[in-house]
Amino acid sequence: MPIVQLAKKIKTMEVGQELELVSDDVGSKEDIPAWCQRTGNQLIGMKELGKNYTYHIKKLK
């Protein structure tokens, strides 16, 4: 489950560090912003290229 892996990864990072996440799941367009909002982390950017969606997330807490 990618969202669980994301949560685990963020836990190992320092506040202020950024993470790049690439997904081929169209549902991630809703899921990743929702996850960031819930967990209080910042979605800095999102790019759509073909079937891939790239997200930049900054750890805020």
Add this chain to the structure above:
Amino acid sequence: MDETKKVAIVVSECSFDKGVMAMMIANTAASMGMEVHMFFTFFGLNLLKKGARPKLPGTYRLFTRTFEKKMSKVGIPQFGEQLNMAKEQGVNIYACSTSMELMNVKEGDITEGAKIIGAAGFLNIAANTDMQYFIG
């Protein structure tokens, strides 16, 4: 961010689809920082037996293996892995004490880390949650 949201999930069936779906909701909620409480009652209790490997319902049970392979391809972990993932993420797992008596399930038959409580105990927890799901 709002204060920590709390989720209560009742699982009353032990089929593959219901078990996996309940675990996916629980694991996703936990990954979002939510506090999750899962109560396994009636047939749902079977999912907490050590080494549980749920089957698809009815005649579809024959296709369980095929379905498991498909899930692996899509990246969905099997039920047992998801149960461990939930424990790692701090999901609270409860076995219904009345169901245990009813189905003659002993404490030693239940997966490590599950807490045995009754309906009143769980309702007391659920009363303080923001979201409640019944999977059955």
